[in-house]
Amino acid sequence: MATVTAREIFAGMKDNFVKEAAKGVDSKVVYILNGDGGGSWTLTVHNSELSVDEGMVDGANATVTMDTGEFVKVALGQGNPMTAFMTGKIKIQGDPFLVQKFLGMFNKPKNV
Numbered sequence: 001m002a003t004v005t006a007r008e009i010f011a012g013m014k015d016n017f018v019k020e021a022a023k024g025v026d027s028k029v030v031y032i033l034n035g036d037g038g039g040s041w042t043l044t045v046h047n048s049e050l051s052v053d054e055g056m057v058d059g060a061n062a063t064v065t066m067d068t069g070e071f072v073k074v075a076l077g078q079g080n081p082m083t084a085f086m087t088g089k090i091k092i093q094g095d096p097f098l099v100q101k102f103l104g105m106f107n108k109p110k111n112v
Contacts, residue, residue, distance in 0.1 A: 017067075027102075028042055029060060029098065030056045031064050032064075036083070041054055063094055064092055065093075
């Protein structure tokens with residue numbers, strides 16, 4: 001089985017986005033991933049539309065910092081985001097409830 005990368009997950013986010021779950025949300029969340037295959041990405045939801053941009057943008061409502069491997073596990077449904085947060089594997093600056101809401105805006109990745 002091939003290893004899934006964070007880049008592949010971010011590239012497929014628009015395909016896995018659930019517009020109905022984003023109704024009324026107008027926010028930006030930055031993900032900073034450390035380790036092999038890491039980097040930073042910004043997810044912006046506006047008018048129930050998603051944009052995914054590599055890099056960090058100003059005005060983020062929350063910033064999530066974590067290891068790349070942990071991100072991949074959580075995104076694929078193989079890791080529990082709440083447990084990872086409670087054990088310090090995920091660090092959130094800003095609104096943690098917004099980050100939780102963002103998690104509910106995506107189906108499990110289909111592109112990987």
